[in-house]
Each structure stands twice: as structure tokens, then as C-alpha cells.
Amino acid sequence: MKITVIQTGSTLVSGAVPDRSSHKWKYAYTGLFQKRKNRISVPVKAFLVEVGGHRILVDTGWSAACVTHPVRHMGFNLWFASEPVVTGDETVPSQLAAMGLKPEDLDAVILTHLDCDHASGLDGVAEAGHIFCSKEEWAHAQTRDVRYRPSFWKGVSIETLNMSDDPEAPFGKSCDLFSDGSIMVVLTPGHSEGSVAVLAGDESGYAAFIGDDSYNRHSWEEQKLPGPVFDVDAMRTTLRWVRELSHDPRCIGIYAAHDPEQIMPGR
Ligand SMILES: [Zn+2]
DSSP states (O other): OEEEEEEEEEEEEOTTTTOGGGSSSTTGGGOTTSOGGGOEEEEEEEEEEEETTEEEEEOOOOOTHHHHOHHHHHOHHHHHHSEEEOOGGGSHHHHHHHTTOOGGGOSEEEOSOOOHHHHGGGGGSTTSSOEEEEHHHHHHHTSOOTTOOGGGGTTOOOEEEOOEEOTTSTTSEEEETTSSSSEEEEEOOSSSTTOEEEEEEETTEEEEEEETSOSSHHHHHTTOOOSSOSOHHHHHHHHHHHHHHHTOTTEEEEEETTOSSOBOTTO
């Protein structure tokens, strides 16, 4: 298995985004009524995973539109809460090209969820073989929840994942993407209604790509709730599951979308 971290710049956010206990107000993660100079910078990562003859991308990071016209691309509210900092060389298509790859060389793109820092870059990878997100996430994105920006996926063919019953999954649902066990997509709601994690590997070990199921080692070890949470109880269950993964000797790495460190618990 080969894993390439594709960091598409960063996002300037309130300190309450990774840790809601850092601020009193429930909506502090929006950055409202806080000094912008107090924001923290966290990386925005996508992951290229090559395993079992498949090449997949987990999340899409920031679009090139965030370089040229971020406010128009994201809308003011999302731009305000999650200010992107990215250069043209840092987008997924640019970094793929530097590796000699084109978006159509991707067998699949899996979106852990549809927040702006994960789905903004869809316009650059629309030619991938398949683009997947969970049914639950897709259904919620069809509501008028201001959290989502439908223009990101306008004209992009998104397929919803067919989850099966899985007694080992934290919410009883997972999807064996290529029916060979190499890529398991696990339903992990909490941060959003239909968030998923991706487990990639073989019998010898697997890497976990957890999106925003947890922001960093502190959040899973200390079970810290992030700021943006759709369902607190589900978030706690998901955080406990991530902590279990971190103690599993077969887990060779936990890759969170915004973790400044790279944690390799199995090494
Ligand atoms: Zn995120």
C-alpha cells in the first residue's frame, strides 16, 4: 500500500473548531465575535491511497477557485468561518500532475463528508472513475442547511455508497468498496449526519482515513468534542471508535484531515 498525503494549504479557523471546550459559546467554531488574529491555522489534507490495484483519493481539499475568487466560490458565510489559505500548486490536480497523474487516473474519490474544506475541490477531480459519499450525507446536503454549498457538486456525478450491515462497525454499517476487502468505508456520523471513515489495507494491517471524525491525537485520546457537531452522542461513539483504532496493533496509521502531526500508532 502506498499513501501520499496531499496537503491543499490550510484553513484559518477558531480554536473552537478542533476543541469546543476552548470557548464557552456553542457556536464559537463559526469565528463570530472573535478576533481574526486569534484564529489558528490547521492543514487541509486529502489522501491518495494505492492498494490492491486500486487508486483512490480521500477528500478533495481546496479548489483552485479558492486561490482566485474564494468568497464567490464558497459564499461569504463559509469563507468567513473557514478561510482558505492555498496556492495554485497546492490543489489536488496540481499535486497529482506533479506525480504524473490525471484526475481520470483515480478509480474513485471518497468524500468523508461534504463540508467545504473536503468538497470544494470536486471541480478539479470530476473526471475520476467514481465519486462517492454516504447516502446519509447526500440526503442531508439536499436540505437547505447553510453548512453545505451545492454549487461545489453542480455538474459532478456523485454516487451514494451502498452500506451493508457490519456488526464490527461503530454504527453497524460499512461498505466493501471493491468487494475485495482493500477499501472499507465505515459509517461514522457525529461531525456531520453522514460522515464516513475509510480503512485501507490488507491482512497485514490497515490505515484509517478519518476525515473530521477526530482532529488530532488529543481529540481521540482525551475524547475532546470538536466545535462543529451534528449529533453529540454519535460524535462521542465515533471518538471512542477512533481511540479503539489507535490501540489496534493492525492499525498502521490514523490520517485525520486536519492533523498537523501524522500519527502512526502501529509503528
Ligand atoms: Zn474539515
